[in-house]
Amino acid sequence: xxxxxIQNGIVLDHIRAGRSMEVYRYLALDKLDCxxxxxxxxxxxxxxxxxxxxxxxxxxLDLDILGYVDPGITVNIIKDGQLxxxxxxxxxxxIVNIIRCKNPRCITVAEPQLDSIFLLGRKxxxxxVYRCAYCExxxxx
Amino acid sequence: MRHLIDITDLSVxxxxxxxxxxEDIIANPAKYSEVCHGKKLATLFFExxxxxxxxxxxxxxxxxxxxxxxxxxxxxxxxxxxxVSDTIRVVGCYADIIAMRHPKEGAPYAAAQRSAVPxxxxxxxxHNHPTQTLxxxxxxxxxxxxxxxxxxxxxxxxxxxxxxxxxxxxLSRYRGxxxxxxxxxxxxxxxxxxxxxxxxxGIPYMETESLDEAMPELDVLYMTRVQKERFFxxxxxxxxxxxxxxxxxxxxxxxxxxCILHPLPRVNEITVDxxxxxxxxxxxxxxNGKFVRMAxxxxxxxxxx
Numbered sequence: 340x341x342x343x344x345i346q347n348g349i350v351l352d353h354i355r356a357g358r359s360m361e362v363y364r365y366l367a368l369d370k371l372d373c374x375x376x377x378x379x380x381x382x383x384x385x386x387x388x389x390x391x392x393x394x395x396x397x398x399x400l401d402l403d404i405l406g407y408v409d410p411g412i413t414v415n416i417i418k419d420g421q422l423x424x425x426x427x428x429x430x431x432x433x434i435v436n437i438i439r440c441k442n443p444r445c446i447t448v449a450e451p452q453l454d455s456i457f458l459l460g461r462k463x464x465x466x467x468v469y470r471c472a473y474c475e476x477x478x479x480x
Numbered sequence: 481m482r483h484l485i486d487i488t489d490l491s492v493x494x495x496x497x498x499x500x501x502x503e504d505i506i507a508n509p510a511k512y513s514e515v516c517h518g519k520k521l522a523t524l525f526f527e528x529x530x531x532x533x534x535x536x537x538x539x540x541x542x543x544x545x546x547x548x549x550x551x552x553x554x555x556x557x558x559x560x561x562x563x564v565s566d567t568i569r570v571v572g573c574y575a576d577i578i579a580m581r582h583p584k585e586g587a588p589y590a591a592a593q594r595s596a597v598p599x600x601x602x603x604x605x606x607h608n609h610p611t612q613t614l615x616x617x618x619x620x621x622x623x624x625x626x627x628x629x630x631x632x633x634x635x636x637x638x639x640x641x642x643x644x645x646x647x648x649x650x651l652s653r654y655r656g657x658x659x660x661x662x663x664x665x666x667x668x669x670x671x672x673x674x675x676x677x678x679x680x681x682g683i684p685y686m687e688t689e690s691l692d693e694a695m696p697e698l699d700v701l702y703m704t705r706v707q708k709e710r711f712f713x714x715x716x717x718x719x720x721x722x723x724x725x726x727x728x729x730x731x732x733x734x735x736x737x738x739c740i741l742h743p744l745p746r747v748n749e750i751t752v753d754x755x756x757x758x759x760x761x762x763x764x765x766x767x768n769g770k771f772v773r774m775a776x777x778x779x780x781x782x783x784x785x
Contacts (some may be wrong), residue, residue, distance in 0.1 A: 356568075392763065413483065444583075444584060444585045444605050444607075445562065445586055446582070446587040446589075446590050447586065449583075450565075450590070452563065453565070454593075461768065462676070464675075471586065472586075473587075473590060474585035474586040474607055475586075475607070476585075
């Protein structure tokens, strides 16, 4: 299957297979006027299968959102048909208004106009976890 | 400007400073009787709590300040749908410092984001109650002369008891503390507290279901209420509730200088004839609550004697 290469824009590569629509929604790519191609289940030596999103315009990306959704994504900036830059991603220390606390006793559930703030923590097992800044409840997808 | 939302907002040095100030207030009350003259404390209690609210109000009055506020959300604008943030911004125009209790977890954190004056968390649901922890620390310090090198047993509902979690958190930062957790299987201390607070620093603790077994080792016994609503089975509740009734007979193997704490209110987990035992410190604990809140109000208002 062939998708035209882009001249100026962004290629999000190494998206975990099946996650591309989630990325599409979080980044609100449906609001863009330019061409956006979603490639699902592309073959990958490293991952077996992966998703790819090609955006045919040099837009500003919220790397915090991308890092939260899938820190393994590679962000390739394309200019004049050439790879200009690869931007690494990492889990952001703080995410605001991306996810909502699910603890029914949390003030942000009773007052949804409050900013939803989550802070990155680490469990003794080494596992990274986001906790609500208000009630400290762990977030589980 | 500082707030007190969680006990971990305070360093060990700051907790020690508050305990020392409270001790000095107890020894020299006249020295502090006018330090907050002209200042106002608002007590905003979105859920009722007679003890904590009166303790805060008495603390401010004894510092020479004045108080205003409400004791029930139904008498505030919250009943008209006003948000916590808006209420706090309004009250901040009238008061110099705010003590608030709210049934929702994290409400004091939300308040602190918008407040122009210091916020003290006087309890947010089952989440935090840092001034109870300061009260417990002051009481232990007054009874033992130190906050280091002792064995403390927590008995009863260790799963849902916020006062237990907060005190474990605070004491785990002092040297030489051993923890004994005495509870039924159904109400054991949560794993996250062991994983996050005790295990990483190798702090010694043991878990048991038997108060009798643990009793001879304890320097401090922190009793809590076994709450009926946590049980699915009435018979289990009655069996477990009765297991942990502290009576003069149960105290026979205890150390002569052990001190017994309880955040109160009690139901039947400490019999009234224990009240006359010199080791019973729970009513002293109530009195200490006022003094440590005086020290805290002074610290957050940055006033000195």
